[in-house]
Amino acid sequence: MEHDVRQFDGENTGDTGEIIKQLTFLNTQEGLQQCMDDEDFYLDIVSTFVEDNVLEDMQTCYLGNDWSGYRVKVHALKSSSAYIGAEELRAKAKRMEDAAKQEDVEYINMNHHHLVAMYEDLLRNITAVLPKRINLEASSQIKQFTIFVVDDSRLNRQVVVEVLSNTYNIEEAASGQEFFQQLEEGILPDLVLLDVHMPRENGHDIIGKLKADERYVHIPVVFMTHDNDLSTELQGFKEGAVDFITKPLNPALLMARINRILDLYYLQSKLQEEIQIRTQAILDKTQQMTIMFEEIIQALANTIDAKDKYTKGHSDRVSKYSVMIGKQLGYTEMQLLRLKYAALLHDIGKIGIPDGIINKTGPLTDEEFEMVKTHPVIGGDILKTITSVKDIYDGAMYHHEHYDGSGYPEGLYGKGIPEIARIINVADSYDAMTSHRSYRGMLTQEKVRSELEKGLGSQFDPIIGSIMLQIIDDDFGFTLHE
Numbered sequence: 215m216e217h218d219v220r221q222f223d224g225e226n227t228g229d230t231g232e233i234i235k236q237l238t239f240l241n242t243q244e245g246l247q248q249c250m251d252d253e254d255f256y257l258d259i260v261s262t263f264v265e266d267n268v269l270e271d272m273q274t275c276y277l278g279n280d281w282s283g284y285r286v287k288v289h290a291l292k293s294s295s296a297y298i299g300a301e302e303l304r305a306k307a308k309r310m311e312d313a314a315k316q317e318d319v320e321y322i323n324m325n326h327h328h329l330v331a332m333y334e335d336l337l338r339n340i341t342a343v344l345p346k347r348i349n350l351e352a353s354s355q356i357k358q359f360t361i362f363v364v365d366d367s368r369l370n371r372q373v374v375v376e377v378l379s380n381t382y383n384i385e386e387a388a389s390g391q392e393f394f395q396q397l398e399e400g401i402l403p404d405l406v407l408l409d410v411h412m413p414r415e416n417g418h419d420i421i422g423k424l425k426a427d428e429r430y431v432h433i434p435v436v437f438m439t440h441d442n443d444l445s446t447e448l449q450g451f452k453e454g455a456v457d458f459i460t461k462p463l464n465p466a467l468l469m470a471r472i473n474r475i476l477d478l479y480y481l482q483s484k485l486q487e488e489i490q491i492r493t494q495a496i497l498d499k500t501q502q503m504t505i506m507f508e509e510i511i512q513a514l515a516n517t518i519d520a521k522d523k524y525t526k527g528h529s530d531r532v533s534k535y536s537v538m539i540g541k542q543l544g545y546t547e548m549q550l551l552r553l554k555y556a557a558l559l560h561d562i563g564k565i566g567i568p569d570g571i572i573n574k575t576g577p578l579t580d581e582e583f584e585m586v587k588t589h590p591v592i593g594g595d596i597l598k599t600i601t602s603v604k605d606i607y608d609g610a611m612y613h614h615e616h617y618d619g620s621g622y623p624e625g626l627y628g629k630g631i632p633e634i635a636r637i638i639n640v641a642d643s644y645d646a647m648t649s650h651r652s653y654r655g656m657l658t659q660e661k662v663r664s665e666l667e668k669g670l671g672s673q674f675d676p677i678i679g680s681i682m683l684q685i686i687d688d689d690f691g692f693t694l695h696e
């Protein structure tokens with residue numbers, strides 16, 4: 215249907231009030247309210263109502279008995295009528311929508327022609343009053359965000375453009391197909407305003423596709439719906455929508471909601487990005503510090519081993535065996551790390567024992583042996599300042615304590631000896647027996663095993679000692695030695 219529309223001088227806005235007064239068949243007060251009392255805006259909407267009418271589509275559906283299509287069309291008519299304040303037509307369209315929903319064909323047949331006549335009358339009446347509008351250029355300010363409005367109703371899209379285009383870049387699509395085509399062409403919106411009810415792909419289908427695509431999954435989607443019911447909203451939220459806006463769109467509300475969502479969403483993602491950057495920086499620093507810490511401990515362990523020419527690599531091996539035991543005890547990564555450091559430094563007190571005694575080839579005198587026995591206390595003294603990892607102190611101080619209380623320096627016994635020291639004691643003894651010494655060669659695996667077994671409950675914690683026995687039994691080729 216062709217409508218005669220007169221040319222309108224866009225700058226001559228003084229006429230708008232007069233024109234609106236002539237629209238006596240509309241509730242213009244209601245319509246203006248929807249348009250923030252902006253008369254130009256309202257006339258734009260009314261003129262779109264005429265240009266974008268669904269009369270033909272409605273007829274086609276009616277004649278083809280396509281009731282779901284008919285429902286979509288009368289639904290669109292209902293909402294566009296509400297926008298412009300065409301109350302009677304809106305009420306009539308609503309009754310027809312309900313009938314189409316229930317496929318009440320009898321009711322539709324009885325009322326369709328009346329609806330068409332009302333609709334045509336209204337279009338004619340508006341056309342008689344309304345001059346053609348000229349779209350004014352949107353403001354040229356820099357717009358940071360792009361909003362994509364996907365709606366089969368041009369009128370709805372136009373409301374969005376009118377309300378938001380001064381603040382945001384607006385892209386439009388009348389269908390899911392058109393929308394995805396534009397995304398493929400490279401438009402990446404910051405927010406999608408999505409109509410729920412559309413022919414072919416509806417809003418649920420579209421959001422499903424968006425959320426399944428990693429390129430678009432992060433874009434916030436706001437549903438526009440007439441269904442003011444909880445189940446549609448719940449379904450929408452489940453599908454990943456961030457908010458709902460009910461139609462007919464209230465301009466002030468639309469603007470406020472969109473602003474809030476963009477603020478919140480992008481502030482949040484910026485914050486997350488910032489947190490990620492800072493966390494990474496801390497992790498990098500921590501990793502550097504850990505590496506440095508390990509290097510220092512390793513250097514100290516090397517210093518101890520360098521002093522004793524007969525026990526080269528002793529600290530490394532004790533550390534290795536201790537960690538093997540710790541793993542069998544179910545230690546966490548962090549516990550294993552502390553055990554490793556403690557074992558590496560267990561003999562640090564030997565620094566305080568004269569070289570002549572440490573490297574003596576013959577047997578030690580009682581006096582010399584008493585001096586050697588002071589190395590745990592010297593070690594404890596050196597390490598007592600490391601309070602953040604107490605295990606390191608415990609390892610050095612108590613690794614010569616015996617399970618039955620016969621060890622030194624304090625004669626602690628049983629579980630009174632820190633576990634870490636009980637582990638190091640077993641590992642230390644194992645390495646002593648499997649290393650070459652100035653006064654003897656390396657013992658056989660069998661001999662080592664029987665010595666350890668003998669010491670269960672006396673020198674060694676029986677559980678930890680048994681774990682070491684198991685490690686020996688698993689070491690078929692006797693590979694664990696100096």
Ligand SMILES: [Fe+2]
Pocket residue numbers: 560561589613614642
């Ligand atoms: Fe020692």
